[in-house]
Amino acid sequence: MIEIKISDENSGQRIDKLLAEILPKEHDVKITRSQIQKLITEESIKLNGEIFNSSHKTKTGDLITVEETKRKEREITPVVKKLKLNIEEIIVKETKDYIVINKPAGIIVHDFENVSEETLVDVLLMRYPEIRQIGEDPSRPGIVHRIDREVSGLMVVARNQKTFDNLKEQFKKRTVQKYYKALVYGVVSKEHDEIRFPIARSKSRYKMAALPETKKGEKQDEGKIAISEFDVVERKINYTLLRVKIKTGRTHQIRVHLSAYGNPIVGDNVYTTNKLREKNIKKNLGRIFLVAFFLSFNDLDGNRQEFEVDIPNNLKEFLKTAK
Numbered sequence: 339m340i341e342i343k344i345s346d347e348n349s350g351q352r353i354d355k356l357l358a359e360i361l362p363k364e365h366d367v368k369i370t371r372s373q374i375q376k377l378i379t380e381e382s383i384k385l386n387g388e389i390f391n392s393s394h395k396t397k398t399g400d401l402i403t404v405e406e407t408k409r410k411e412r413e414i415t416p417v418v419k420k421l422k423l424n425i426e427e428i429i430v431k432e433t434k435d436y437i438v439i440n441k442p443a444g445i446i447v448h449d450f451e452n453v454s455e456e457t458l459v460d461v462l463l464m465r466y467p468e469i470r471q472i473g474e475d476p477s478r479p480g481i482v483h484r485i486d487r488e489v490s491g492l493m494v495v496a497r498n499q500k501t502f503d504n505l506k507e508q509f510k511k512r513t514v515q516k517y518y519k520a521l522v523y524g525v526v527s528k529e530h531d532e533i534r535f536p537i538a539r540s541k542s543r544y545k546m547a548a549l550p551e552t553k554k555g556e557k558q559d560e561g562k563i564a565i566s567e568f569d570v571v572e573r574k575i576n577y578t579l580l581r582v583k584i585k586t587g588r589t590h591q592i593r594v595h596l597s598a599y600g601n602p603i604v605g606d607n608v609y610t611t612n613k614l615r616e617k618n619i620k621k622n623l624g625r626i627f628l629v630a631f632f633l634s635f636n637d638l639d640g641n642r643q644e645f646e647v648d649i650p651n652n653l654k655e656f657l658k659t660a661k
Contacts, residue, residue: 349397350396353392353393357371377404377405378392435501436505436637437462441458441493442490443626444487462495469497482496483514485630486590488606491630492645508635514633515583516634517631518583519579520629522577522601525573534565536549537595565585566585568582575661582596592628605624631647
């Protein structure tokens, strides 16, 4: 076990950021900030013997402990993967600064620990090896934003650091526009609405949770601000097709928000009810009915770039027969 005593010099810093600096330098541990955050979530890193949030800030005298057994598991050389996805089939636009792709459902964007399955990053590196050094985390080179494994749609990947920094700043300022199409269970009464539930990690730790906007009559101070807007595109007896715009980019945001709104997304077995989970199994869609169909951002010259894709054929067929 590694023990780190917090000095006056290191006081007041985010623990995940501090460990990302200290562990490689002082303990010869090759680890990224995202991996540290995962270890904190897994309760393999503790503060004064207690579990804590990765954004927690240190105080002089704090004792941080890191379980070595967990650390060693993450130093195993990743297994060789057989790549099946053809990059040519998913490229929407390729420039010297960025690539826009239409990620299919069923593939994760990047590695988590020693993932043996194919990732989007694996496929990208085969064609664009220069992106290996781009970004802030070696496990997700060039990746500025992500789409869940069971979701498909548009993503932009940076080919150089200048573009990465430029896109990251646009996401931070919320000037990137992203629209999704989602088929949800039930009748959505409003034609347009905005969902503003804060989002935090749930007590079960493996998923996210929407929190009430207010707590005891006052503004909720827990969780992160999350804002989603939707418009109704098509109505059916038992389903509603929505166009969703997200103003923030929280983990599983649309899925969490629509479930909390009372209309879980078809095919989502995590943010749903037991009854609807059984329906998902019977329908056997094999994915979540959620598509990032529109993406807009500024290139390095300040020109606005817009991209749009249609929903996949299997979702079109499902929509035709849905009642």
